[in-house]
Amino acid sequence: EAEVAQSPRYKITEKSQAVAFWCDPISGHATLYWYRQILGQGPELLVQFQDESVVDDSQLPKDRFSAERLKGVDSTLKIQPAELGDSAMYLCASSLAVSHSPLHFGNGTRLTVT
């Protein structure tokens, strides 16, 4: 079964440093999501793409976070500068561009900011 690929699996960085995460969705999935999951909580949407366009970035802290999906396939999420409160699991998900199509999640990137 096709999977959503994410890298790296784990990242430790010092505060004020830059960090980037990569996601490759399931082939043919036009919609891509980045969620943040703080330990002990449910995932919360950071940004959603439809092809290369941003559909929803209302919860993305734009002063330090950026996301792109230049060719409408893979995507990168960047944090600069990282803060202690950014420590979390960053999950990428993708879905078909069909209303309420289920989301398929990758295994996530566990970020620790020291």
Add this chain to the structure above:
Amino acid sequence: AQSVTQPDIHITVSEGASLELRCNYSYGATPYLFWYVQSPGQGLQLLLKYFSGDTLVQGIKGFEAEFKRSQSSFNLRKPSVHWSDAAEYFCAVADSSNTGKLIFGQGTTLQVKP
């Protein structure tokens, strides 16, 4: 705005016993509801979904859920729990913006006693 509440943060059941995980949602119209499972350090896997029709839906791994509009609930059940079911379970509702975005509950951690 939509919301999802999972009243039980942590549940412990004995192997072979039955299981029910509670989920309450807040949504004005007919909701699209999902249950996901997350093993430690992994991404989320879809267990089942409810869109319309039969209010009792069957999922993978022997799970089922029942939609009760009068109670705004979508509880997950399994008649006999296996040790491998120990994980975190998330209930989610599709956002009313119809973009495919999901709003998740805080999750319920299931521990299975031998």
